[in-house]
Amino acid sequence: xxxxxxxxxxxxxxxxxxxxxxxxxxxxxxxxxxxxxxxxxxxxxxxxxxxxxxxxxxxxxxxxxxxxxxxxxxxxxxxxxxxxxxxxxxxxxxxxxxxxxxxxxxxxxxxxxxxxxxxxxxxxxxxxxxxxxxxxxxxxxxxxxxxxxxxxxxxxxxxxxxxxxxxxxxxxxxxxxxxxxxxxxxxxxxxxxxxxxxxxxxxxxxxxxxxxxxxxxxxxxxxxxxxxxxxxxxxxxxxxxxxxxxxxxxxxxxxxxxxxxxxxxxxxxxxxxxxxxxxxxxxxxxxxxxxxxx
Amino acid sequence: xxxxxxxxxxxxxxxxxxxxxxxxxxxxxxxxxxxxxxxxxxxxxxxxxxxxxxxxxxxxxxxxxxxxxxxxxxxxxxxxxxxxxxxxxxxxxxxxxxxxxxxxxxxxxxxxxxxxxxxxxxxxxxxxxxxxxxxxxxxxxxxxxxxxxxxxxxxxxxxxxxxxxxxxxxxxxxxxxxxxxxxxxxxxxxxxxxxxxxxxxxxxxxxxxxxxxxxxxxxxxxxxxxxxxxxxxxxxxxxxxxxxxxxxxxxxxxxxxxxxxxxxxxxxxxxxxxxxxxx
Numbered sequence: 001x002x003x004x005x006x007x008x009x010x011x012x013x014x015x016x017x018x019x020x021x022x023x024x025x026x027x028x029x030x031x032x033x034x035x036x037x038x039x040x041x042x043x044x045x046x047x048x049x050x051x052x053x054x055x056x057x058x059x060x061x062x063x064x065x066x067x068x069x070x071x072x073x074x075x076x077x078x079x080x081x082x083x084x085x086x087x088x089x090x091x092x093x094x095x096x097x098x099x100x101x102x103x104x105x106x107x108x109x110x111x112x113x114x115x116x117x118x119x120x121x122x123x124x125x126x127x128x129x130x131x132x133x134x135x136x137x138x139x140x141x142x143x144x145x146x147x148x149x150x151x152x153x154x155x156x157x158x159x160x161x162x163x164x165x166x167x168x169x170x171x172x173x174x175x176x177x178x179x180x181x182x183x184x185x186x187x188x189x190x191x192x193x194x195x196x197x198x199x200x201x202x203x204x205x206x207x208x209x210x211x212x213x214x215x216x217x218x219x220x221x222x223x224x225x226x227x228x229x230x231x232x233x234x235x236x237x238x239x240x241x242x243x244x245x246x247x248x249x250x251x252x253x254x255x256x257x258x259x260x261x262x263x264x265x266x267x268x269x270x271x272x273x274x275x276x277x278x279x280x281x282x283x284x285x286x287x288x289x290x291x292x293x294x
Numbered sequence: 295x296x297x298x299x300x301x302x303x304x305x306x307x308x309x310x311x312x313x314x315x316x317x318x319x320x321x322x323x324x325x326x327x328x329x330x331x332x333x334x335x336x337x338x339x340x341x342x343x344x345x346x347x348x349x350x351x352x353x354x355x356x357x358x359x360x361x362x363x364x365x366x367x368x369x370x371x372x373x374x375x376x377x378x379x380x381x382x383x384x385x386x387x388x389x390x391x392x393x394x395x396x397x398x399x400x401x402x403x404x405x406x407x408x409x410x411x412x413x414x415x416x417x418x419x420x421x422x423x424x425x426x427x428x429x430x431x432x433x434x435x436x437x438x439x440x441x442x443x444x445x446x447x448x449x450x451x452x453x454x455x456x457x458x459x460x461x462x463x464x465x466x467x468x469x470x471x472x473x474x475x476x477x478x479x480x481x482x483x484x485x486x487x488x489x490x491x492x493x494x495x496x497x498x499x500x501x502x503x504x505x506x507x508x509x510x511x512x513x514x515x516x517x518x519x520x521x522x523x524x525x526x527x528x529x530x531x532x533x534x535x536x537x538x539x540x541x542x543x544x545x546x547x548x549x550x551x552x553x554x555x556x557x558x559x560x561x562x563x564x565x566x567x568x569x570x571x572x573x
Contacts, residue, residue, distance in 0.1 A: 011474075012394035012397075014475070015394060019383065020402070027409055030420040098305075104309055110316075110317060118504075176567045248415065255419055256511060265416075
């Protein structure tokens, strides 16, 4: 048997050192500590006190945890698929060689670039206000709109619309995928007399499934961690009546307003477990609908 | 021929109308920043009746005795240090993963990829407590120092993808000429990776500029506020009363992103694609 030689062993570790130190200091140590904190009561000022599974048991009974999970799952479950569908639709629409199309792509991408900022969250608050942009347009039609942000039935949906609005990155990914589909497929289909709709469902969509899958997984991971829009729109409280209480917002309130660091750590670990299960589930299900080209 | 022309017109009409709906809120905010406060709530029109710079003058005065210039400076400073740190540390790790053969390389690479998926919340609380004990809270250090340790794994991944495509022959030739790994990294890999490094710089800038959560947790004195924090403070301080000024400063805060977008569009698109297609 051949003994493998690592000709760059020393140099390899030398170049890896910053990352390795960062991994140990900022990731490994922090994760071990936060796992430990999740079994303690800890207010930063006094040393952590071991309470066993208390935090997790309390979480199971905490109505605000239930509410925040419900809010977050609605946001992710509705917002991410719609965003991906929207991105796919626009990408197919813009996938032509016509003059000026590049400029349109740029315009459609803009919301994605700005979307995560505080400025856009502030804008959103105004757009869906009682006297906001939406209601000004409704007034032109003679309809009096309500305050969408202050109503518990609609507040979350304004955030979901904000998420869908940021479809630009997914669109760029779909556009590059569309460009890689060989023209021969379509030519062959045309000879067989297939129509446009048929080609879309039999060629374009199947070939894009790996990218649909990628956008869904990344979208879910990111949306579970969304924070800024909910914080700005609700003034940091999850108002009205906790209808925009994102899970991460509740984690922030527990950790950095109530200083229940143990409880917040438990929340963080449950978030990790939820995201891991969702991702694993997506990968398991992917074998039934994602086609990989050989 | 006539029918084809008509379908082209319909296509452009549809795409334009749709684009207009998409960016209407942004255009409206930009125009509202030049409107009188009362006018903002009167019409959804994009053209101010009496254009005024008042909102900008008022907004620029800032909050808590610091002008908006201060907050812009802070945001730029944190972003700039972040860019330098990420370019250095992530390229070193990427060079090791892509081009250097060492024991446990694949295991470390797998670990790095897993950390990409972790929500940062599982590290957040111990990190905060440690930085707090070190006396780093309310300084820029927690927002900048970790980046010198390649904590943004996404960029390592992106650079590894790029460096793998650089032919090994170039490296081998340099080695035969007696170049050390450090020389290969500094003189060959870094210059050849420039496009990917630009992408790293742009995304570091965008993410740092838009960041709110960590800035809010670590910074508390107004003198250290970033643009994100200043805007939040502005909302709290003035409530719903001076939308014009709020919009003016929101526009100012989006302007750097917009300029970067215009200048570096190609790198942005490539960055998004490199993160996905070659994954």
